[in-house]
Amino acid sequence: MIYPTRKAILTMAAGLPVALLFGALTPAGWLASPCWIAGFALLLVLDGLLSGSRSRLTLDLPPALFPAVARPGQAEFVARFGKGNVPGRAEAALAADGRLGLSSAVARAPVQDRAARLGFAFTPERRGSAILHRLWVRWSSPMGLVWKQKVFDLDQAAPVSTDLQSVHEDAVRLSARDALFGAKTQIEHGEGSEFQALRDFQPGMDRRAIDWKQSARHSALLAKEYRTERNHHIVMALDCGRVMSEPVGGAPRIDRAINAALLLSWACLKSGDRAGLFAFDSAPRLSTGVVAGMDAFRALQRVAGRIDYSSHETNYTLALTTLAGQLRRRSLVVVFTDFTDSTAAELMVESLGRLLRRHLVLFVVLRDEELESLLEIEPVEAEDVARAVVAGGLLHERDVVVSRLRRMGVHIVDAPAERIGSAVINAYLDLKRRDLL
Structure with missing residues (x-):
């Protein structure tokens, strides 16, 4: 032309x-x-x-x-x-x-x-x-x-x-600082409650670790040495409903959740635990069951890529009841979700309460910094005041639900979307260190 x-x-x-x-x-x-x-x-x-x-x-x-x-x-x-x-x-x-x-x-x-x-x-x-x-x-x-x-x-x-490169980069950083159990052999010792071996008591060791019966038998002070527990079941429950398909920090919430879930899966498999993915919206969409070994991480990556955006409202009752029926032993269930109204929040709280009877629940909240910024903007017009009031109401409602979940015994992770992966890893390691799994 x-x-x-x-x-x-x-x-x-x-x-x-x-x-x-x-x-x-x-x-x-x-x-x-x-x-x-x-x-x-x-x-x-x-x-x-x-x-x-x-x-x-x-x-x-x-x-x-x-x-x-x-x-x-x-x-x-x-x-x-x-x-x-x-x-x-x-x-x-x-x-x-x-x-x-x-x-x-x-x-x-x-x-x-x-x-x-x-x-x-x-x-x-x-x-x-x-x-x-x-x-x-x-x-x-x-x-x-x-x-x-x-x-x-x-x-x-x-x-x-899915941004698997960021998952790989975060995993490399975690390995570099030896933050994970099992990254080095000596890190496994003394960090858990599973008996590993007996060793000579040395000055500076915890006196509560002394095995008095074995010490009397061998005429020498012997202390018990422990290692981190393995073979725990960790299930990432990903809500891919309408609310989770909306963006936060430049990317849909579900993609932020997938990255954090894959990073947590890598940490679990690296430390000897078992990990699995469970996705749901108005009905359960996919479930991998729990898998073990680092070779299984590729399979989890492929399955995560099949999680699609949805325009359906989330059915917590059906999804979490189905998940509870699939779990054969006590597990850590990491729930990635969000809510916008009190009705959905009430159904979610009720479903999580039933799940808590047997399992440990970690609830992940993606902090919406854009919504929080509306409260800090100096109002110039009437629309600015209206937006601030609506944002304040939504944030207050979220805080009420989170406080209620915390009183029920649910462990909470509340972090900005950009740092949700590392926050979930730290929460997992803290639960493992406290022997709550």
Whole structure:
């Protein structure tokens, strides 16, 4: 496609009044307007011929894209000009699926060595099948009177998945600081309540660990050595209903919960416990059961990728009753959910109360900093006051429910969305250290 620039249109429009003035002042002046139009059209053609050739323009596609939710990325296209004149700059516009979250659909770059590198930054907002549909590349002629444009049909798939890279990075950081039981052999000793071995009592050791009966038998002070308990069952119950599909901190709540659940699964499997995933909305959607060993972590990753967004309201009674029926022994149930009304909260509290009769429950609350910020904004208009009142009411209702759960014996994790993974890990380690599992 070839079309005039704004500069060409303004120049043409500026010359027409002058040509009309000549036509009004002289008998032969009426020829000025057609001559001006024909001459300017010829100038446009010549200017267009001197610019880069459309037929010789080729496009290098970016490598296969596998973006992750809330993780910034970039798709870089390279437009290569063939033989002939080369423009100084090139512009491009990209049409892509909305869930890819393009920062800007337009990119500009200088042409160096007959190539222009056109980069499009993006931050995906939701998981799913995203597609790069089409790319428009255009450049101007030497005098800036003509745009030349070429369209490339891409149809390149860019499936948006769970941010497993952040899970891997967090796991590496946890391993580096030796925060997990089992990261080193000596960390296992003395941190739990499972008997490991007898050893000679040394100054500084806890006197309560002395085994007096064995010490009398061997005529030497012997102390019991313990190790961390293993083979506990940890189940991550993920609410993927309508409320959890809404964003917090730039990503849907369910994606934040999936990342935290996978990180907790990695910690559990690393420490010798068993981990499993359970997803639900209006009905149970998937359940892995509890698995053991680090090789099972890949299976949990694949299953987590199948958790979809839902527009259904969450049915806590059906979901948690089904989960309780699947658990054959006492387990730690980590519930990732959120609520917006008192009715849903009442049903959730009732269902968690039944689950508490046999199991240990850890309730994870994603703190909404955007909602909290509405209370701190200085009101200027009546709408600001209304928003602050509504936000304050929602936060108060949440605090009431959380306090009620805490009195029931539910352990609470309340942290910003960006730090929910490490907060859940710390809560798990604290429960294990206190021998509550």
